[in-house]
Amino acid sequence: MKRITHRAFSLLLLAALIVAGLALYTIRYVDDGRDWALSFARANSGSGGALTDRSGRLLASFDAVENRYAEDAATRTACYAVTGDYWGRSGTGALTCFWDDMHNYSLLTGTTHSEAVDLQLTVDAALCRTAYEALGGRKGAVMVMDYKTGEVLCMVSAPSVDPLDTGEPPEGAYLNRCLTSSFTPGSVFKLVTAAAAIETVPDMDARLFTCEGETEIAGVRIVCAGEHGTQTFEQALANSCNVAFAEIAVKVGQENMIAHARSYGLLDRHDLDGIPSVAGSYPLDFIGDPELAWSGIGQSTDLVNPYAMLRFVAAVANGGKLAEPHLIAGRSGPFTRLVEEDTADRLAAMMNYNVASHYDGAYNFPGLNLSAKTGTAELGDGSSHAWFVGFLADEEHPYAFVVLVENGGGGLYAAGPVANAVLQQAVR
Amino acid sequence: MNAVLSHSLILSKSVLILLSVLIIVRCLRSLLSERYEAEVWAWLQLGKEQLPVTHWENLIGRSRSADIRVDRDGVSRAHAVLVRSGKGVWTVYDIFSKGGVWVNRIKISPHGAEVHSGDVINVGGTNLRFRDMTTEKRRQLEDKRTAAGKRVSPFGTLLELSVFQIFLLLQHALCSTDNLAMIALAFAALLALEWLCYSSMRLLGRSGFEIETLAFYLSSLGLSVAASSVPEDLLKQMLLTIAGVVLFLLMGWWLRSLRRVTAARGLAAAAALALLAVNVVFSEEVMGARNWLSIGGYSFQPSEFVKVLYLYVGASTLDRLYRKQNLFVFMAFSAVCVIALALIGDFGTALVFFVCFLVISFLRSGSIATVLLALTGAGMAGFLAVTVKPHIARRFAAWGHVWEDIYGAGYQQARAMSAAAAGGLFGKGAGSGWLKNIVAADTDMVFAVVCEEQGLIIAICMVLAVMALAFFAVRSARYGRSAWYAIAACGAMAMLLTQTALNVFGTMDLLPFTGVTFPFVSRGGSSLLSCWMLMAFLKGSDTRKDASFVVNPVRVLPGDTAKEAGA
The missing domain is CATH 2.60.200.20 (Tumour Suppressor Smad4)
Structure with a gap:
């Protein structure tokens, strides 16, 4: 009997394995319980939640039984870049990225006391609609933010999709172009070159630049869109003169160009309340003066992410200090200095001069105290991206914006009216 | 939910957790502190x-x-x-x-x-x-000798269990008023059953009630799950529990006489093989396995009853063990059982049998070599099963990857883990979960249902309760009268521990999902009946003074009276 009973302790081995298993499960539970619980969050939290825009307008709501979106198809489509959908088809939508924020979970009580949280966003659904309609079926991206507070008022990407539409969506509809694409910037990059020049080249305002329609740098021809004659720095930016900016870029030098593009955040990934954006790019290997000239003009291999550009412009508008953009209402991001104050003020003044002197501000942008820069990024296939970036120097409406129309043609003619439509609605 | 209601819910949750812990602790304390004194013959x-x-x-x-x-x-x-x-x-x-x-x-x-x-x-x-x-x-x-129950009163533990059950019922009432009468009736019946059981034991002069208390504790959680998932079937579940206790008593009575037990071993073996044969030939396929048999509208799982018979055949007296040193007949019998289960496609139960076989053959032979040999053989057989049976291969493929395919292979486990995490440590309250609506939640994933509704602490207590039963088996094996009782008790607990491990860890993706039941808690008649019968084996090895109704008291052994009469 004793022998058998000694062997009975083998049963304890089984018990020990169970204890080990329970311990492993508990460790995983502590580590991943939150993810597990929120994976079926709707089932787990009995109550529902909602996503609303800044004025309380419903963008999406759900409970244990049903998923709902905004009532009208136009809003659903225009706001898709913001909301995403319940299936996570757009990896950058609020319903995907803020899902955790909309549910309470604690290790102790799970989701038991979870009244699902109604989340208010900073965007204005009507403004998104206006922007989407202004794009008029063209591919593109529009973002507007309050540069004093960081609130993102509008974020639109086209083409978009109605999440309730069961048909085949247009190609790229799930992509938020504001955050997850980078584009050749063309002349809007001259803002970066100009800022770098103000900070690194002495006496910029004393210098004169002569344009005869083209110039040669180390034997390579740089062509300009016009024949601008002799111009000041300010006039050169307003003319968007390639000859002048080729000369400026070479003067600044590649190292300085890289350093400044980086410090302005154009080469980094950012995030919007945790939604990641992609980095832009600028030639980092030695390229020689002719290529450096082209890169200073925003061509070469330059790529800029619209959101990163918005951050730069918003900082310039706000004396060089960026109010960290955010999408969830009630949060106020930190302020970070992106551009030297003097540089920012100088550049802001130049952008204001652009609109007044060259963009026919009074006619194209009536009633708006607009400061901006156009961009027509040549893609080498004859088409070009139309950019229009800038801000309102308006205490009541401190809005910075970026408009991109893919293959849209001239910046002012293709992107300008979109910006005007959105801004007119925003200041109303 | 108004404040009074939510406060009552919090109160009931705290009481349930407290009592769960107390019940387990009291049973373990009785196990550790009671004097297990050898009988001298x-x-x-x-x-x-x-x-x-x-x-x-x-x-x-x-x-x-x-x-x-x-x-x-x-x-x-x-x-x-x-x-x-x-x-x-x-x-x-x-x-x-x-x-x-x-x-x-x-x-x-x-x-x-x-x-x-x-x-x-x-x-x-x-x-x-x-x-x-x-x-x-x-x-x-x-x-x-010290009588059982002197240190830790079984009455006190049962009283705690009763309060536990009343609060569980209360929680059902707080969370939902549907089917309340039915649920109340079922809980009242359970209370009556356990007290009736207890008083009969006392009338018989028996004072060991830990095993029954733990079984009733698990049963009340099972009843709560059934009340939440299939309230319309609650009456059936209650009747099955009563039937289980009746079978437990009958089985215990049968086990009292070792002579009777050993005489019927051949019959038991024949019955086991016959049941399996009928199962293999006549069963219908449900979800890849053909482990159900339907007779006259009543369906049951023959393999559950084969479990009891298998133990009955597998246990052996010491003299037999030493006189017939090889395990050949037992191994052959085990192989037939496991192969039959494999044919039926009941992979989980085959595994339960196999672990039980390992434990029994180790208890009988003490030979690690035999165990290793058996493991190797089973490993190859298992590999064959995985390659031949597509539904088993699928489960193995999904193992560890359930979150990658939450609408396919990982459907059940991902939901189970999510709902379990959502319950937190204290649970959402009886009947307030959603996992119960998923297919087979109240059987194969019952651990997660309890996690969701009663919280992780009670779910762990539930596992601890099964482990406490195993400790009892190990502890009392030392003082068993016959090796037969010791082996049967340990074999029974090997089965229940394996089932518990497969059920809990299969649900939680630590093991492949095999779909075996959690002892007493999973809904299902056959499983419940067999669990109660296995408890009779456990009672058979408890030789503390006046502890178990299965063990004849030393004072009134029928053998002695016969001898005295003869002398």
């Missing part, structure tokens, strides 16, 4: 030394692990076995010793020889004088 006089004979089956030898250690030259490590029959007749067997065994100078035959008080047993040259004891003496000795 006779003496062997070795020179001036009096060696107590403490079992019905005793190994005599030079080995440290012999029950009666005779450390003299000429004595083999395992020399002889001294056995007491249920009628009180003692027999000594030579188990292939070198030195041989004589009783009163006559060399005994391979069939053993009876010994009576005063006889001299010679083992390899050493004389042992056998002294049986009178009933009077035994009575005196027995009175000195």
Whole structure:
């Protein structure tokens, strides 16, 4: 009997394995319980939640039984870049990225006391609609933010999709172009070159630049869109003169160009309340003066992410200090200095001069105290991206914006009216 | 939800958790602190030394692990076995010793020889004088032993369990008023059943109730799950629990007589094979496995009853063990059972049988080599099963990857883990979960349902309750009268532990999902009935004084009265 009973302790081995298993499960539970619980969050939290825009307008709501979106198809489509959908088809939508924020979970009580949280966003659904309609079926991206507070008022990407539409969506509809694409910037990059020049080249305002329609740098021809004659720095930016900016870029030098593009955040990934954006790019290997000239003009291999550009412009508008953009209402991001104050003020003044002197501000942008820069990024296939970036120097409406129309043609003619439509609605 | 309601819910949750912990702790305390004192049946006089004979089956030898250690030259490590029959007749067997065994100078035959008080047993040259004891003496000795339940009152534990059940019912009432009458009736019936069971035990003079208390604790969680998932079936579940307890009592009564038990082993083996054969031939396929049998509208799982029969056949008395040293017949029988289960496609139950087979064959042979051999064979068989059976291969493929395919292979586990995490430590309240709506939640994923509704702490208590039962088996095996009871009890717990592990860890993606039931808690008639029957095995090995109704009290052994009458 004793022998058998000694062997009975083998049963304890089984018990020990169970204890080990329970311990492993508990460790995983502590580590991943939150993810597990929120994976079926709707089932787990009995109550529902909602996503609303800044004025309380419903963008999406759900409970244990049903998923709902905004009532009208136009809003659903225009706001898709913001909301995403319940299936996570757009990896950058609020319903995907803020899902955790909309549910309470604690290790102790799970989701038991979870009244699902109604989340208010900073965007204005009507403004998104206006922007989407202004794009008029063209591919593109529009973002507007309050540069004093960081609130993102509008974020639109086209083409978009109605999440309730069961048909085949247009190609790229799930992509938020504001955050997850980078584009050749063309002349809007001259803002970066100009800022770098103000900070690194002495006496910029004393210098004169002569344009005869083209110039040669180390034997390579740089062509300009016009024949601008002799111009000041300010006039050169307003003319968007390639000859002048080729000369400026070479003067600044590649190292300085890289350093400044980086410090302005154009080469980094950012995030919007945790939604990641992609980095832009600028030639980092030695390229020689002719290529450096082209890169200073925003061509070469330059790529800029619209959101990163918005951050730069918003900082310039706000004396060089960026109010960290955010999408969830009630949060106020930190302020970070992106551009030297003097540089920012100088550049802001130049952008204001652009609109007044060259963009026919009074006619194209009536009633708006607009400061901006156009961009027509040549893609080498004859088409070009139309950019229009800038801000309102308006205490009541401190809005910075970026408009991109893919293959849209001239910046002012293709992107300008979109910006005007959105801004007119925003200041109303 | 208004404030009063939510406060009552918090109160009921705290009480339930507190009582769960208390019930487990009390049962474990009784296990650890109760005096397990050996019964003494006779003496062997070795020179001036009096060696107590403490079992019905005793190994005599030079080995440290012999029950009666005779450390003299000429004595083999395992020399002889001294056995007491249920009628009180003692027999000594030579188990292939070198030195041989004589009783009163006559060399005994391979069939053993009876010994009576005063006889001299010679083992390899050493004389042992056998002294049986009178009933009077035994009575005196027995009175000195501590009765079960002296340290930790079984009444107190059962009272705690009753309060637990009342609060569980209360929680159902707080969370939902649907089917409340039915649920209340079921809980009332459970309360009545356990108290009836307890009072009958007391009337019989038995005071060990830990095993029943743990079983009733698990049953009440099972009832709560059933009330939440299939309130319309609650009556059936309750009736099955009653049937389970009746079977437990019948089985226990049957196990009282070792002679009766051993005589019926062949019959049990035949019944097991017949059940499996019928199952293989007539069953219908449900979700890849054909483990259901339908007779006249009632469907049941034959494999659950085969479990009980398998243990019955697999356990063995000590003399038999030593006299027939090979495990061949048992191995063949086990192989037939496991293969039949594989044919049926019940992979989980086959695994449960297999682990039980390992434990029993180790208990019987003590040979690690046998166990390793069996493991290797099973590994190959398992590999074959995985490659041949597509539904098993799928489950293996999904193992560890359930979150990658939450709408396909990982459908059930991902939901189970999510709902379990959502319950937190304290749960959402009885009937407030959603996992119960998923197919097979209240059987295969019942651990997660309890996690969701009652919280992680109670779910862990539920596992601890099964482990506590296993500790009982190990602890009381030491003092079992016959090896048969010890092996049967340990084998039963090996089955239940394996089932628990497969159920819990299959649900939580630590093991492949096999779909076996959690003892007592999973909904399902056959499983519930077999669990209660297995508890009878456990009761059979509990020889604390006046503890178990399955064990005849020393004072009134029928064998003694027969002998006295004859004398």
